[in-house]
Amino acid sequence: MAIKIRIPTPLRKLTNGADEVMAEGGNITEVIEDLEKNYPGLKERICESDGKLRRFVNIYLNDEDIRFKKNMETELKDSDEVSIIPAIAGGL
Amino acid sequence: MSFLGIFKSSIIMPRGVYEEIINHARESYPEECCGVLIGATYKDKRVFEVQRAKNTNTERARDRYIIDPRELNFIDKVARTQGLDVIGFYHSHPDHPDKPSQTDRELGQPGYSYIIASVKKGKDVSLRSWIFEEADEPFKEEKIKVGNY
Numbered sequence: 001m002a003i004k005i006r007i008p009t010p011l012r013k014l015t016n017g018a019d020e021v022m023a024e025g026g027n028i029t030e031v032i033e034d035l036e037k038n039y040p041g042l043k044e045r046i047c048e049s050d051g052k053l054r055r056f057v058n059i060y061l062n063d064e065d066i067r068f069k070k071n072m073e074t075e076l077k078d079s080d081e082v083s084i085i086p087a088i089a090g091g092l
Numbered sequence: 093m094s095f096l097g098i099f100k101s102s103i104i105m106p107r108g109v110y111e112e113i114i115n116h117a118r119e120s121y122p123e124e125c126c127g128v129l130i131g132a133t134y135k136d137k138r139v140f141e142v143q144r145a146k147n148t149n150t151e152r153a154r155d156r157y158i159i160d161p162r163e164l165n166f167i168d169k170v171a172r173t174q175g176l177d178v179i180g181f182y183h184s185h186p187d188h189p190d191k192p193s194q195t196d197r198e199l200g201q202p203g204y205s206y207i208i209a210s211v212k213k214g215k216d217v218s219l220r221s222w223i224f225e226e227a228d229e230p231f232k233e234e235k236i237k238v239g240n241y
Contacts, residue, residue, distance in 0.1 A: 006168070008168075008178075008201075009177075009178070009179070009201070009203040009204055010201040010202045010203045010204065012203070013203070019177065056199070058161040058165075060161070060162070060165045063162075063165065063166070065161065065162065083165050083168065083169075085161045085164055085165050085168070086201045087158075087161065087199070088126075088158070088159040088161075088164060088181055088199075088201065089149070089156070089157060089158040089159070089199045090156070090157060090183060090192075090193070090195050090196035090199050090200065090206070091124060091149070091152070091155045091156030091157055091183070091193065091195045091196070092124075092155040092156070092185055092186075092188050092193050092195065
């Protein structure tokens with residue numbers, strides 16, 4: 001199943017500058033494993049060593065945060081769009 | 093990309109965008125404002141518009157900001173329909189300099205431009221833009237150029 005993945009600026013050095021890539025998989029974990037095959041280094045920027053989503057990374061399936069769905073096990077279908085959204089914060 | 097680190101890279105924006113950031117910073121004082129820079133990178137980085145974002149760090153709005161990722165996802169999608177991209181962010185430092193703080197660096201993301209607005213006593217506002225490309229690099233200043241295109 002081919003899923004469109006939106007890549008944010010901080011990760012585009014790993015996708016040769018592409019802002020969108022395609023990946024195969026039936027859930028978020030599988031898609032990230034597939035991304036890692038084609039774009040080595042991407043997985044560790046998204047996931048902790050135990051495979052959980054990093055604290056400062058958000059993944060949206062269409063318009064929903066996967067943390068409010070089944071997290072990394074959230075199922076995907078063909079027309080889905082996955083967006084990787086970095087946490088944006090700062091201050092004094 | 094700077095040449096031997098001597099020349100600053102630059103970020104260009106229309107006068108209206110520049111003034112919108114200043115107005116948002118003034119209106120939010122003494123709290124921090126935040127927003128999204130929407131534009132494109134050609135030879136130079138160009139901002140076409142800014143979108144105000146809600147500072148969701150309501151408990152520490154005077155010295156911290158957080159942009160809601162849901163709002164950012166929405167802004168990114170709208171930008172893409174216009175052939176544009178999220179190229180960075182802005183936020184204000186009430187009564188503090190327009191330089192990145194340690195918190196800004198710790199929470200910053202590589203490749204984005206970060207415009208910081210210093211607001212003194214709710215009136216005087218100055219803007220500077222900062223960027224780092226690699227996770228282990230410090231912020232470097234980008235020259236802000238204001239002009240119409």
